[in-house]
Amino acid sequence: MKIVSTPAELKRVLKEQFKDKSVGFIPTMGALHEGHISLIKNARKDNDVVVASIFVNPTQFLKGEDLDKYPKKEEADKKICEISGVDILFYPNASDIYGEDEVSILAPKVRGYVLEGASRPGHFNGVLTVVMKLLNIVNPTRAYFGKKDAQQLNLITLMVKQFFMDVEIIPCDTVREKDGLAQSSRNVYLDATQRKEALKISASLYEASNMISKKILDVKQIRDKIVEILNPLEIIYVEILDREFNPIKEVQIGNSVILVEAKVGTTRLLDNIWI
Ligand code: AMP
Numbered sequence: 001m002k003i004v005s006t007p008a009e010l011k012r013v014l015k016e017q018f019k020d021k022s023v024g025f026i027p028t029m030g031a032l033h034e035g036h037i038s039l040i041k042n043a044r045k046d047n048d049v050v051v052a053s054i055f056v057n058p059t060q061f062l063k064g065e066d067l068d069k070y071p072k073k074e075e076a077d078k079k080i081c082e083i084s085g086v087d088i089l090f091y092p093n094a095s096d097i098y099g100e101d102e103v104s105i106l107a108p109k110v111r112g113y114v115l116e117g118a119s120r121p122g123h124f125n126g127v128l129t130v131v132m133k134l135l136n137i138v139n140p141t142r143a144y145f146g147k148k149d150a151q152q153l154n155l156i157t158l159m160v161k162q163f164f165m166d167v168e169i170i171p172c173d174t175v176r177e178k179d180g181l182a183q184s185s186r187n188v189y190l191d192a193t194q195r196k197e198a199l200k201i202s203a204s205l206y207e208a209s210n211m212i213s214k215k216i217l218d219v220k221q222i223r224d225k226i227v228e229i230l231n232p233l234e235i236i237y238v239e240i241l242d243r244e245f246n247p248i249k250e251v252q253i254g255n256s257v258i259l260v261e262a263k264v265g266t267t268r269l270l271d272n273i274w275i
Contacts, residue, residue: 001082003089006096007137013088021048025140027131030054031071031185032080035175039144042172044085051138052081053090055097060126071188097133105129107155111245115151115259119236127152128159135167143167148174148182150259150272154245176202182271189267197233198264204229205273208258212275217251226260236261236268251275
């Protein structure tokens with residue numbers, strides 16, 4: 001596996017050594033876990049060359065968020081990438097990605113400011129800006145994103161479409177711990193008691209799916225049940241929407257998503273299921 005740190009070097013390597021090959025790309029912020037590995041494995045299956053990036057993007061953290069304490073596991077991450085089949089690991093510094101007086105991409109005024117964007121206004125400006133930059137640097141055939149970050153996936157898909165970008169966005173299923181907790185780099189913030197409390201999030205989604213399989217499709221009824229199970233966690237949102245993120249009154253099987261964000265201690269955890 002080759003490790004490169006500058007956009008110019010990455011472009012040169014891709015041009016000189018991998019010309020005319022299909023390229024699969026997995027952008028990450030590191031502290032890699034099974035979720036990231038499944039994205040890498042999907043990319044390995046579909047493409048000649050696999051490029052992953054590790055970059056804790058400062059512009060997507062708001063003031064007071066966990067940028068400085070975001071988990072860093074450089075050596076372990078490099079090993080995981082190598083073992084999982086990454087050919088090129090892009091590991092830039094912030095100064096390789098950002099300059100002064102930057103052009104930036106703005107998240108859409110409605111879809112970028114609901115759900116996670118409501119409590120983190122501006123977060124998706126940073127996400128879309130860095131993803132645009134990374135896609136332009138790597139110029140991949142396909143880029144892989146987790147359904148766990150459903151709103152992020154939705155906005156990136158929208159950006160690629162609206163900016164006529166030549167990349168296929170591949171959504172990948174959420175990888176969970178055996179007990180149901182969605183894998184996340186932020187799970188390391190949880191102590192043993194919080195780890196147990198966090199299970200209420202996936203449990204609430206499983207119960208929702210159970211109700212739906214019993215033909216209970218009323219959104220209010222399902223939402224109330226989720227809220228009850230999440231108690232006493234601090235709920236940031238519980239939403240039941242169609243796959244385009246529009247409000248619905250009844251769950252439509254094959255076209256709905258249930259999204260939850262809750263705080264366990266000071267850690268914000270996201271999860272969702274696609275119905
Ligand atoms: P992050 O390092 O948190 O920015 O995540 C990098 C990519 O991995 C994003 O596309 C995430 O949606 C995806 N991802 C994170 N956690 C999981 C998971 N548990 N299952 C599948 N994909 C995930």
